[in-house]
Amino acid sequence: MGEPITATIPIGQDRLDSHDSAAVALASAPRSISGAASGPGAVSTADDAQISNSEVVLALVKCAIGAGSLSLPYAFKEGGLWFSLIGTVLIGMLSAYTIILLKQCEEAVGLKLLAEGQIDGKGRSISAASGNGGFVKALSPPLLGPEDFNIDPIVNVESLAFNVDPIVPVAPRTKLMYPEVAAGAMDGAVAKSVMKGVVNVGICLTSLGVCAAYLDFLAATLPQVLGPLLGPDFGELEATLMVLPVMLVLVLLRTFKVLSFTAILGDIAVTVALLAVVVYGFATRDIDLSLPFINVKSLMKFVGATSFLFAIHIVVLPILHASKSPQSFAKNISTSFSFITGLNAIFGFLAYALFADDVAPAVTDNLDGGSDATQATLNAVKVLLCVDLLFTVPFVFVAGREIVERGVLSRFRDGERTTSVMHIRNTVRIALLGCVVAICFGVPCFGDMVNLVGGVVNATMGFILPPILALKLFPGMSLFATIGHVLILVFGVTALVLTLFFTAQDLADPSHSC
Numbered sequence: 001m002g003e004p005i006t007a008t009i010p011i012g013q014d015r016l017d018s019h020d021s022a023a024v025a026l027a028s029a030p031r032s033i034s035g036a037a038s039g040p041g042a043v044s045t046a047d048d049a050q051i052s053n054s055e056v057v058l059a060l061v062k063c064a065i066g067a068g069s070l071s072l073p074y075a076f077k078e079g080g081l082w083f084s085l086i087g088t089v090l091i092g093m094l095s096a097y098t099i100i101l102l103k104q105c106e107e108a109v110g111l112k113l114l115a116e117g118q119i120d121g122k123g124r125s126i127s128a129a130s131g132n133g134g135f136v137k138a139l140s141p142p143l144l145g146p147e148d149f150n151i152d153p154i155v156n157v158e159s160l161a162f163n164v165d166p167i168v169p170v171a172p173r174t175k176l177m178y179p180e181v182a183a184g185a186m187d188g189a190v191a192k193s194v195m196k197g198v199v200n201v202g203i204c205l206t207s208l209g210v211c212a213a214y215l216d217f218l219a220a221t222l223p224q225v226l227g228p229l230l231g232p233d234f235g236e237l238e239a240t241l242m243v244l245p246v247m248l249v250l251v252l253l254r255t256f257k258v259l260s261f262t263a264i265l266g267d268i269a270v271t272v273a274l275l276a277v278v279v280y281g282f283a284t285r286d287i288d289l290s291l292p293f294i295n296v297k298s299l300m301k302f303v304g305a306t307s308f309l310f311a312i313h314i315v316v317l318p319i320l321h322a323s324k325s326p327q328s329f330a331k332n333i334s335t336s337f338s339f340i341t342g343l344n345a346i347f348g349f350l351a352y353a354l355f356a357d358d359v360a361p362a363v364t365d366n367l368d369g370g371s372d373a374t375q376a377t378l379n380a381v382k383v384l385l386c387v388d389l390l391f392t393v394p395f396v397f398v399a400g401r402e403i404v405e406r407g408v409l410s411r412f413r414d415g416e417r418t419t420s421v422m423h424i425r426n427t428v429r430i431a432l433l434g435c436v437v438a439i440c441f442g443v444p445c446f447g448d449m450v451n452l453v454g455g456v457v458n459a460t461m462g463f464i465l466p467p468i469l470a471l472k473l474f475p476g477m478s479l480f481a482t483i484g485h486v487l488i489l490v491f492g493v494t495a496l497v498l499t500l501f502f503t504a505q506d507l508a509d510p511s512h513s514c
Helices: 022-028 053-064 067-079 081-115 178-185 189-230 236-251 262-284 296-310 313-321 326-358 372-408 419-442 446-473 479-508
Strands: 006-008 154-156
Touching: 053 313, 053 326, 067 081, 067 189, 067 262, 067 296, 067 326, 067 446, 081 178, 081 296, 081 313, 081 326, 081 446, 081 479, 178 189, 178 313, 178 446, 189 236, 189 313, 189 372, 189 419, 189 446, 236 372, 236 419, 262 326, 262 372, 296 326, 296 446, 296 479, 313 326, 313 446, 372 419, 446 479
Parallel strands: none
Antiparallel strands: 006 154
């Protein structure tokens, strides 16, 4: 065991509000990276926005059940019926563990920064910790919570690692975002800058990639519904051009208050879609449990899709920050992921066992046929889901957009609203939307986009960076723990490399189709 770091934490300090954190903005909105609703203003670091344990669990569940769930049955086809069932449970458990690990790293970094004198008692940091170009600025959101967060004034950093339910409450309850955790864990300005940059790039790529996946879904689904009305020439290109003006208006919005109604819409849309798939499957198909146990050739595509679904690390910290009982973070994560993993494992298993080799990359594409009344009902489900995903875009888009805007506008004062600044902001948003469209045309298949984002970006953010940070912050961990975290790291790197290789191979194959 290495020498533990201890620090005395002043309690009862003033809290500092953040208005520019991309992660806070994303998690505070009615939407999440996975496309599910979480309620307007449900997650915030403001004093009057703290949420109960049950609300934390609900917010985490909503983050992981959405568009990603619709791609899971096809992922079961890629991995094999029974192997995918086991794999879904294991990756769900691994995601829960690495989220807990990330939170423990956040707390350790807070102590490390305070011990190094990089923050003061009120959580204010110099650029070495938060990368703010040399200006003294508050961390976003604040490092220290209110007095009742800081129960024990002294804490041993080593005790934070791998102790997910400590008997003695841990203090302080840090309030750092993922880029700040990554930067603060490193030593030296170059290492800090590189790690912060890696996380920021990961957030941007996740944001743009998920938006592109939603656009792929809309482009593929809308012709199924509107084709009979608008004619056979209404295809994916026409659907894309139809929704782009709406997306442009949505990404240029200055406030999300006007979209608060979509929180309930998202709950209804996703729930109805999942139920419709299972009910329609049982009504029209026989369940087949003799499907292949494992599909070795396309196994990594299964890993990519499940990582897209479960690896929600970039939006978790703001939700945990909003909790009234921050010491219960491990219990809340375990509870939420038990439900998330169980529900998705059962849904993916049943949907693939019902639709077998006919299962589509977006399983809602299998909702086709039957009487006129049945088809009208299924089309209504698809329309509801399309509307939900369309209004999801601005909430996902904001994560990457705010990072780019902060970089472009770094020479302006925070909060400055001159005409020039507003024009620059609009230009950035339009340019990023153009990137989303370009990605969509480059990777036109929803399933391929899910694999690419999940296997490359989400695997990096969820299975590569957390164990690296833990190995750096907790050098005194046991040999068994060290080996375990190295194996998680190897798994993440393997998922990244192989998913990127096989997806690129598919995209280069002229015979590959959605």
